[in-house]
Amino acid sequence: MPSSMPAPSIRIPIELLTQSSFSQFGTVIENPAHSEAPPSQRLPPPASVSANQGTALKYIDVTHMVNLYSLAPSKKPARAVMNIFVCSPRELRPHEPSESMPSSWGDIDLDDDEDNGERQLFDVKILERHPFTTQTFIPIGLSQTYDSTQYLVIVAPTLPASASRHKINRPPPFPTPGPRKRRSIRDIFARARPSPFTNEAAPPPSTYSRLHPSQRPKGPGLPDLKNVRAFIASGSQAVTYGAGTWHAPMVVLGERSIDFVVVQFANGVEIEDCQEVELVPERGADEGIAVSIEMDYRGGVRVKAGPGPVKAKL
Structure with missing residues (x-):
């Protein structure tokens, strides 16, 4: 069973997935020419070159696979793995008016009566993370124009470790680094000397400082x-x-399953490959964290938050 933590009663509105809005959490991979992002959220497209004897346009370096397993306590090396997740549509519960407000969008009324779309709720009960690797989900066999099946990407920032310990009164479910050995004055000055093998007086930046x-x-x-x-x-x-x-496990909405090719690194040590936290509603709360989902007459999901027109249809 995963560790648990109390969850506040909050309803989350849906945003459009764009590279600009998602940049804090990772990368969106798409053909820039087909992006649904409003002009204010469009970033410069990746560099491109002609390929396949002039019959293709190749966008370069659209995402980055990151392997941080050198930081893992076990020091067991990881390898790149590729799996397929066949994700069925999730069950939703009927929408009920609530006084709980969306987390980052307190000025949005999720219970307004302007539209006659179907409203439902998805309860977020588990969040997980892969502390030492990126994880890429690539849907296959699903057309862009097939808007009666889509998927939700649910994410959360990370709290400081001190705040995490206070919330559950025990160490967080993540391998913490050991105490740093205090260096002597001699060691400090020895490291400050220029290397005899380079003309650079300062050490090169760490691998991690160069990452996005x-x-x-x-x-x-x-x-x-x-x-x-x-x-x-x-x-x-x-x-x-x-x-x-x-992030939450993948959430498919609509009529059919979605097959995802999933690419990541793994070393086979369970606690280092994946960590989970179960979200339990706070004492006395009727519900915990729920995503508010409003469908139009075609079965497409309406966007309720973020830049651009509110309730824009996909």
Whole structure:
């Protein structure tokens, strides 16, 4: 059983999945020419070159696989693995009016009566993370125009380790680094000498400082449940979770299953490959964290938060 932590009563509105809105948590992989992002959220496209004897356009370096298992306590090396997840549509519960407010979008009324769309709720009961590896989900066999089946990407920032310990009164479920050995004055000055094998007086930057912030180690903290976010993705989008990013297991919405090719590193040590936290509603609360889902007459999910027109249809 996973460790557990109390969850506040919060309803989360749905945002459109774009690289700009998701950059804190990882990477969105899509053809820039087909992006649904509003102009204010479009980033410069990746570098591209002609390929396949001029019949293809190759976008370069669209995501980064990161292997941080050198930081794992076991020091057991990892290898790149590729699996297929066949994800069935999730069961939703009927929408009920609630006084709970969305985490980051307190000015949005999720119970308004302007539209006649079907409203339902998805309860977020578990969050997981892969502390030493990125994880890329690539949907296959799902057309961009098939909007009656989509998937949710639910993520949360990471709390500082001190705040995590206070919340559950025990160490967080993450291997914490050992105490740093205090260096002597002699060691400090010895390291400050220029290397005889290079002209550089300063040491090169660490591997991790060169990574995008979303790909760097997140630390041992628990998820920040007051800032959970939910994004809706189409069949033309893949997503890479940054190493250590808290996220819900994949949530498929609609009529059919989605097959995902999942690429990550793994070393076979269970606690180092995947860590889970069960979310239990706070004492006296009727519900915990729930994503508010509103469908239009075609079965597509309406966007309720973020830049651009509210309730824009996918």
